[in-house]
Amino acid sequence: MEMMEDVVIVGAGIAGLATAVALKRVGVRALVLERSEGLRATGTALTLTPNAWLALDALGVSHKLTPLYTPSIKGYVTNVSTGEVQEVLYPRQGIRTLHRKVLLEALAEELATDSIRFSSRLAAIQSLEQGGDASMAAVHLEDGTTIKSKVLIGCDGVHSLVARWLGLAELVHSGRSAVRGLAVFPQGHGFKQEFPIFMDENNRAGFVPLNDRQLYWFFVSQGENMEGEPEQMQRDVLEKCTEKFPSEYLDVVRHADLSSLSWAPLMFRSPWGIIFGKLSKGNVTVAGDAMHPMTPDLGNGGGASLEDAVVLGRHIGNSVMNNGGLIIPGDMAKAIDDYVKERRWRAAMVVTASYLSGRMHHGDRWWIKFLRDRALYKYFFGWLSRLVFVYDCGRLPAISFGEMDLSRKKD
Ligand SMILES: Cc1cc2nc3c(=O)[nH]c(=O)nc-3n(C[C@H](O)[C@H](O)[C@H](O)COP(=O)(O)OP(=O)(O)OC[C@H]3O[C@@H](n4cnc5c(N)ncnc54)[C@H](O)[C@@H]3O)c2cc1C
Structure with a gap:
């Protein structure tokens, strides 16, 4: 055809x-x-x-x-090896x-x-x-x-x-890969609209609320292929996190909707x-x-x-x-x-x-x-x-159909 x-x-x-x-x-x-x-x-x-x-x-x-979707205005980053916490402020409009x-x-x-x-x-x-x-x-x-x-x-x-x-x-392969998924708490998760991130030398993990019952979570690790069946990926993330990562993160991963889990090598x-x-x-x-x-x-x-x-x-x-x-x-x-x-x-x-x-x-x-x-x-x-x-890619030109001299709004 x-x-x-x-x-x-x-x-x-x-x-x-x-x-x-x-x-x-x-x-x-x-x-x-x-x-x-x-x-x-x-x-x-x-x-x-x-x-x-x-x-x-x-x-x-x-x-x-x-x-x-409610915007998050701030997050915090915890180094789980040292316990130090740094606050992250997003632009005033927030991120969603x-x-x-x-x-x-x-x-x-x-x-x-x-x-x-x-x-x-x-x-x-x-x-x-x-x-x-x-x-x-x-x-x-x-x-x-x-x-x-x-x-x-x-x-x-x-x-x-x-x-x-x-x-x-x-x-180019960055040498890192990520597992991501949705966590579902049917009775509500109770977290604030913030973006907590936890890290040690090789791994970085975090979660953020999507609504009252669902959170998006991720786990980025250096140099390891964590591709597998969803249950296996969830187990791998939990095993790597058990020692140092806080129980609130582990709890989020345990509430994963397995059908949502995916793994990706990070390329650029x-x-x-x-x-x-x-x-x-x-x-x-x-x-x-x-x-x-x-x-x-x-x-x-x-x-x-x-x-x-x-x-x-x-x-x-x-x-x-x-x-x-x-x-x-x-x-x-x-x-x-x-x-x-x-x-x-x-x-x-x-x-x-x-x-x-x-x-x-x-x-x-x-x-x-x-x-x-x-x-x-x-x-x-x-x-x-x-x-x-903080960047504005501009507008689309305004087109009035039906007129030959189509009006154009300044970019
Ligand atoms: C772990 C991870 C986390 C990320 N988090 C964020 C984030 O928080 N915020 C953010 O902005 N970005 C994030 N990104 C990046 C974001 O996912 C991508 O930049 C975005 O999805 C790119 O969209 P796209 O349409 O270019 O490509 P894709 O989403 O990959 O879409 C490409 C489409 O093309 C189709 N396709 C491919 N080949 C063919 C073919 N031969 N014929 C017909 N169809 C074809 C595919 O099926 C697919 O539907 C993240 C990426 C990763 C890996």
Whole structure:
């Protein structure tokens, strides 16, 4: 089967759905291809910082989520080896932790039902030159379908096929991995809306309330593969924590909903791989983890994906407005190039800040201990979090359909 689309997005994760919403807001229909049979919410929950909420505002989605989740204004970090406790203050807007499924559904319900095609795995990409700067992309799906598209956006995650096709630098393994899950307390958990974190030389663990009965918890360990059946992962976390970690954390892990548990190696793309890499080729580009996989130490992979969506939507929207509502392949290459220029340095900076924050947490060398126990939260965290969390990716252009001279709101 052969089809023709204006814009194809590969992947219905946070980046893919948010990009489709951004494009819809500027009057562009996109077809989202997802290899799974439905929306995948692996990882159960995530924390979104103020930069992410500004992006969700721009997408017109935040109002559906903010009433459901209370912000955390502060957290504290306990070194379980020394007993020292450091307070962590978040930006005044706070950070909100939410169910991934709720976020994905809030984005997906903004789209027409036929704009997400499930069970559609991208297998190969082909570039079709159209003369001049213009090109089209042909995507070949595993089920034999070929879709020609004026724009192709790879939002296909850490192991992105589109990123590989662009020739982006391979992933780097941070040497750490994480187990995460949901804890359910049917009678209520009784914890305050705070974000306690516990750490020793090799491990870092924490939890945060999602609502009165559910908490999101995680366990990050250095150098160990904890992949396994959910019961085994839960046992492994409890065994590693029993000696030093406080009973309140152990209790949270014991209340895990086993169906929610997942394990992930923590991977990132080197910042210079992003700064010098080919983030687009003609009308093909990447967004989200496909562009900038990062370690989750500042909880910003999802936030940066939402920023990508708004910026891409803005540049494509401006191009479409300037062309009387039409997608002109030659002009799309320019819009995508402008998107890449705007995102490249920001993405590299967030990847670097996340990596540095994680690096300062793990290890038993004297300078790591010094940074972790004396400097990270006192000096660096505030600075890193201001760089990463206090950022506004801007608005989408306001489009008035039905008029040829489409009005444009200043960014
Ligand atoms: C342990 C951990 C904790 C994290 N915590 C946070 C946090 O607190 N806050 C935060 O903001 N971020 C966090 N992140 C990062 C965040 O999860 C990611 O940055 C975010 O999910 C990226 O979204 P995405 O849409 O780019 O990729 P994904 O969520 O991976 O979505 C990619 C989609 O593409 C589909 N796909 C892949 N290949 C194909 C193909 N060939 N054909 C069709 N479809 C395909 C997949 O099925 C998937 O649905 C964390 C990450 C980890 C590992």
